[in-house]
Amino acid sequence: MTNDELLRASDMLRANHSWHIFTHRKADGDAVGSANALFEAGISAGHSVKWSSPDAKLPIGYNYLPCFSEHTTIETLDFPDDGTLYVFLDCANQTRSVSGFPQTGSTNSLNIDHHEDNSHYAQVNCVDGKASSTCELLFRILKAGEWPLSRSIAESLYTGLFTDTGSFTFSNTSPLTHNIAAELIELGAEPGHMTDLITQNKTVCGMALWGRALSRIEMFGEENKFALTRLYAEDFRETGADMTETEGLPAMLMSIRGLKFAVTLTEYPNGTKRLSFRSREGSPFGAGEIAREFGGGGHERAAGASFEGSVDEACAKMREYLLEKSR
């Protein structure tokens, strides 16, 4: 990513005074963090800004971010050509967010993302598959364009850096990631405080839900390199946990010694059914590769897809599939 490319994105943001920001379905820390940072940057510059996604609710743990409550739920939009700049954050393709986006490529739009499989759907695409997070890339855009960076913008960006790198532990953590984290700390994001805000925010109900998932882990394959667990809709109802409280659970499985690849199958109380894949070095295949085979997407180490049918059937099929594929 050259400085000119960063400036091109920054100039587009500067020239357009009305923005509509979109984040992907089932937002994570990077999506919420980047949207918060950009929202605040826009408002501070005197722009009019909106932020939407199909999510009925964002993960409640991120409610310390200043623009958290600005999010509105939209399933579809007709994307009027009224001078609004449509900004997609952390969305590998436009189907990951609000539907109805025209495929013509001429809609006034900007795509800021770090997914390797990004489909370059917008008029201007600022995509860097090497960036740890959308927040890392957004920081570089804002810095290149000399946008003022407040302490709360720094905290929003730090949130995405922290969560998408698994607390600076995943292989996407580069020297640049740490340099940017250092700059964010200089701007006022305190690492200890941020870690508390991001990680020490579970509810007892959420912990009970995790307990159910952890108690159902099945290890299989050669040297137990695969793990699988499941959550049923009843688990949410019976524990009182919110739908968004599964965040962090798939990554938690990866703390099992020797594990290379993990799948979490979740049936949400609203009927949505999700597969979450995590992989690490030494896995016979990447998380993204498997997710794409199931019609989903994501990164080498973390990816997701949806599934149909009963949870137990899907688990049995997944187990067979992984064993077969690694043979």
Ligand SMILES: [Mn+2]
């Ligand atoms: Mn991301």
